Amino acid sequence: MNVTFSGFSGATAFALPEIPTTERLEAFISATDFEEPTLVVDRQLVAAQYAALAHGLGNATIHYAMKANPAREIMETLRDLGSGFDAASRGEIEQCLALGIPASRISFGNTIKRARDIAFAHQAGVTLFAADAEEELEKIAAHAPGAQVYIRLLVGATEADWPLSRKFGCAPERALELLDRANALGLDSLGLSFHVGSQTRRADMWVETLDRVAAVWAKAHRAGHALRMINIGGGFPVDYGDGAEAPGTYAAEVMRMVRARFGDQVEVMAEPGRGLVGAAGIIAAEVVLASRKSDSDLCRWVYLDIGKFSGLAETEDEAIRYEITTERDHEALGPCILAGPSCDSVDVLYEKRPVMLPLGLQAGDKVMIHATGAYTSTYASVGFNGFPPLAVVVI
Amino acid sequence: MNVTFSGFSGATAFALPEIPTTERLEAFISATDFEEPTLVVDRQLVAAQYAALAHGLGNATIHYAMKANPAREIMETLRDLGSGFDAASRGEIEQCLALGIPASRISFGNTIKRARDIAFAHQAGVTLFAADAEEELEKIAAHAPGAQVYIRLLVGATEADWPLSRKFGCAPERALELLDRANALGLDSLGLSFHVGSQTRRADMWVETLDRVAAVWAKAHRAGHALRMINIGGGFPVDYGDGAEAPGTYAAEVMRMVRARFGDQVEVMAEPGRGLVGAAGIIAAEVVLASRKSDSDLCRWVYLDIGKFSGLAETEDEAIRYEITTERDHEALGPCILAGPSCDSVDVLYEKRPVMLPLGLQAGDKVMIHATGAYTSTYASVGFNGFPPLAVVVI
Numbered sequence: 001m002n003v004t005f006s007g008f009s010g011a012t013a014f015a016l017p018e019i020p021t022t023e024r025l026e027a028f029i030s031a032t033d034f035e036e037p038t039l040v041v042d043r044q045l046v047a048a049q050y051a052a053l054a055h056g057l058g059n060a061t062i063h064y065a066m067k068a069n070p071a072r073e074i075m076e077t078l079r080d081l082g083s084g085f086d087a088a089s090r091g092e093i094e095q096c097l098a099l100g101i102p103a104s105r106i107s108f109g110n111t112i113k114r115a116r117d118i119a120f121a122h123q124a125g126v127t128l129f130a131a132d133a134e135e136e137l138e139k140i141a142a143h144a145p146g147a148q149v150y151i152r153l154l155v156g157a158t159e160a161d162w163p164l165s166r167k168f169g170c171a172p173e174r175a176l177e178l179l180d181r182a183n184a185l186g187l188d189s190l191g192l193s194f195h196v197g198s199q200t201r202r203a204d205m206w207v208e209t210l211d212r213v214a215a216v217w218a219k220a221h222r223a224g225h226a227l228r229m230i231n232i233g234g235g236f237p238v239d240y241g242d243g244a245e246a247p248g249t250y251a252a253e254v255m256r257m258v259r260a261r262f263g264d265q266v267e268v269m270a271e272p273g274r275g276l277v278g279a280a281g282i283i284a285a286e287v288v289l290a291s292r293k294s295d296s297d298l299c300r301w302v303y304l305d306i307g308k309f310s311g312l313a314e315t316e317d318e319a320i321r322y323e324i325t326t327e328r329d330h331e332a333l334g335p336c337i338l339a340g341p342s343c344d345s346v347d348v349l350y351e352k353r354p355v356m357l358p359l360g361l362q363a364g365d366k367v368m369i370h371a372t373g374a375y376t377s378t379y380a381s382v383g384f385n386g387f388p389p390l391a392v393v394v395i
Numbered sequence: 396m397n398v399t400f401s402g403f404s405g406a407t408a409f410a411l412p413e414i415p416t417t418e419r420l421e422a423f424i425s426a427t428d429f430e431e432p433t434l435v436v437d438r439q440l441v442a443a444q445y446a447a448l449a450h451g452l453g454n455a456t457i458h459y460a461m462k463a464n465p466a467r468e469i470m471e472t473l474r475d476l477g478s479g480f481d482a483a484s485r486g487e488i489e490q491c492l493a494l495g496i497p498a499s500r501i502s503f504g505n506t507i508k509r510a511r512d513i514a515f516a517h518q519a520g521v522t523l524f525a526a527d528a529e530e531e532l533e534k535i536a537a538h539a540p541g542a543q544v545y546i547r548l549l550v551g552a553t554e555a556d557w558p559l560s561r562k563f564g565c566a567p568e569r570a571l572e573l574l575d576r577a578n579a580l581g582l583d584s585l586g587l588s589f590h591v592g593s594q595t596r597r598a599d600m601w602v603e604t605l606d607r608v609a610a611v612w613a614k615a616h617r618a619g620h621a622l623r624m625i626n627i628g629g630g631f632p633v634d635y636g637d638g639a640e641a642p643g644t645y646a647a648e649v650m651r652m653v654r655a656r657f658g659d660q661v662e663v664m665a666e667p668g669r670g671l672v673g674a675a676g677i678i679a680a681e682v683v684l685a686s687r688k689s690d691s692d693l694c695r696w697v698y699l700d701i702g703k704f705s706g707l708a709e710t711e712d713e714a715i716r717y718e719i720t721t722e723r724d725h726e727a728l729g730p731c732i733l734a735g736p737s738c739d740s741v742d743v744l745y746e747k748r749p750v751m752l753p754l755g756l757q758a759g760d761k762v763m764i765h766a767t768g769a770y771t772s773t774y775a776s777v778g779f780n781g782f783p784p785l786a787v788v789v790i
Contacts, residue, residue: 067779114758139758171691363530
């Protein structure tokens, strides 16, 4: 059996390439004056990350989780490399189509879709949809009759750095009911999906989740559902200096575990977002103020021209800790609390665990915030406090 | 002594008006089909809130914290009523100027300002600046020589619903040093500022903060600083159905306490944001999915077309609980977990304390999210998950 589920032939397996360094990015930033905080992305790094993941994932198809960073040049780079795309909304589907990406390469992966957006996707030729509830299947059957669907499972907590809540997925014991319901509605129940949680640093963290999904898979087969696709979602990590594994070997290890549980014949679909573009970008920012609030304070406060509302939303609860470098890193370092420029008091980036930065840092100094290619530019507010959204430059 | 500190004559004291109901807003929303979630603001309500606050605040000047909602029609309404404006950035100052608001009515109230933005404000004629650090005073002296400054104090935690952290303000024991430094730099040290914390529901919650600031004030006077302005910041609440006091009486009680501590001659400046426009807006949204994730779940999940990343950021930690009404509110109610439409698992609005909504609620139903005129539209992300920013309509 070798069913290509949506006419899309999947990623090309490249020879495992060397991933270039961020030298070119850093040189560009050092040589450029920025009026506002700016995310600079290197498209060569995007291509290299794609090649490394594609190599590790073998014959799985990659659907880029474009919500991570839908910058046009990134989308074009991945389009030209043969990637598929995981879209979260009508807006994202429209963007794909405008870039000439065929509908057969687009998956409408959000389990929460407006009826009119399902109808739009169907009309545009998208045939692959996610669901985790009867009510969603009914909407899909009504507005995209005969569509291919996969059922998203709710799997337990993992060790991911940005774990997913109970928001998505049905309980494993409901999966069979939903597969039955999909069939009764005339839909094509292709398989199952799950998500281990964003920024899952080591491949071995997938074991428990994969075991749970495999149990549901086996049960479905015993009940007569000839499932033929497993969507392993995202979770592919970025190295934030915290020992995340390298993309190619990580992906290969995940695939080895997937094949061991689901067999060699089943179609595998992966949705890397952060793992594909996170390491390909650096934010160029600027120190606005460095001060001490009280004589008894152990820490300085360093305020940047970028904060939680202008691109660094993932610092919430200090979940993601970006590496920060400056042009004074050869000078003496000391701890500081790092905050954004807005008048909102929650706009503090790192306070529980202060950041070591040069003691001589002062207003006007340039800083680089590393591995910020994913989940930054689109998280930025439209104009909170009158600050413009994060600018993006692709080199 | 009756020094008008920046040539701006302050708010007109109106007779305390009746604040109109939201009937007109609700009728408009009921009669309108919205393609996307939309904040609808009633400019009559903005004007009535302004009149009520101006009445309560007496001869204090109102500087609208425009970051709460800088929609053009709101700004024009307040401009025409004689309001001043508290700007957080160059972008906000530019917006004021474009609307014909004189620079004398604008305060650059952010304590974290880029040197080039200070220079811009100075060039444009803005003379009033906030500071909480020597380094900031030095920037102001260099780029806006001779400017009027007020020193922001860091005052302790309050009972506010959206309390401010240690991000802003100097420790009280440093205030005198900063006033001295400002004078030495040739700046005009006008006075002090503080913030009790956003959404401080009752006027009596101000007592402790006012006492602390008054102690610094007295000490500064003893040290020879003839301070002549106290900026009481914001904190004016909105009634989210949680028993916040009415704006006019609340403001009058705050002013009574301020006058008791700082005297009748001192200039008072207030910066309401939420308290001015929060109650003047309702978001029209739509149910995208209502489902149950597991047979054992006690709660349904209700997913709206708006969430944390598209306008409802203040639901973070369930800090602000908006009232939600539907067209089925006469039907039987039951608890639900409320979530947004994005593929981000943190995009859950209320889960710790579920919301009571009609059991019959289903995809496509219209919902109204009340008292959402402040801190919604500008918090919205520029396009996370491909969803457009929150639309705003002013009637």
